[in-house]
Every structure is written in structure tokens, then in C-alpha cells.
Amino acid sequence: MRLRPHHLLCMLTFVGEGYSPAFVANYRRLAGRLSAGETIEIVSGPDDICAPLLSDEDAHCFGASVTGRDAAALADIARLLGRELEIGSVIASDPALFQKLRRAFSAGVTRRACTGCDWSSLCDRIAGQDYAGALVMTFSRPETAPGISVRPRE
């Protein structure tokens, strides 16, 4: 699966909300694939999560603020994992990785990428609830997931 760096953080708090039903349906499928252990390839720019948005003329996925989130997330996650990370790096998706990422997210260690994000308070709340309802690494059959709701997120 192709993920831009800051989406490694957004995945931690994904509970089934997003820009549109198509965006959420795609995101849910990706969450299921990650939960099933699919390998992550770090990419630059729009990734598999962004895909349903790219036909929009004003898609924010190319914007400077989003690129800045990626740079901050890449540096912070590399430091956390104690390894070099760059575009093209491959990361194994397993429960230990997400546990480590969630602990750091809750501790604020990897939150530079979230600066100015409209959804930061929501992500704070989900982290504060110990990720109850988060979809990555909590189920592996996205076709059985409950209904969707709509909320924008980066």
C-alpha cells in the first residue's frame, strides 16, 4: 500500500469518517488491508488514501501545508522507529508498529505534522479514549464494517 508520511499518523485515529462516502469507503478498505498486515511503501504526494479526491479541481492533496505535514511526519516517525526513512522506504505493518506509533502520538512525540489541522481536536479525543473505535489493527474484514459518517480530514 502506498502511503504518504503523515497518513501514517492519520491512520492511527481513523474511525470511519472523512470527506465523502467514496473517500471513507476507500479508507476503510485500506484500513482493513493494513490490519491484515499489508506492507507500507512511503510515497511522495497523493497516495492510496488521497485517490478518491484527485478528480476534484481543488483537491488539497498537492498543497504546501500537506507537503509540510509529510516532512514533519517522516522525520518524527523515523526518529521514533530508529531507522532512516525516505520516499520509497518499506515498512512492515504489524500490531507492534501501530502500538508504538499510537503511544508516541498520545505522548505528543509525533504531532508536529498535526499543527494547524482542522481535525486535531478530534484526533486528540480519539487518542484520549485510547483509540476506541479505531479501525486499523482492530479488524481485518472491511466488508463487515459498520456504516459511514462524513467528516473532512487531512
Ligand code: SF4
Ligand atoms: S490531526 Fe490531522 S494530520 Fe494529525 S492525525 Fe489527525 S487528521 Fe491526521
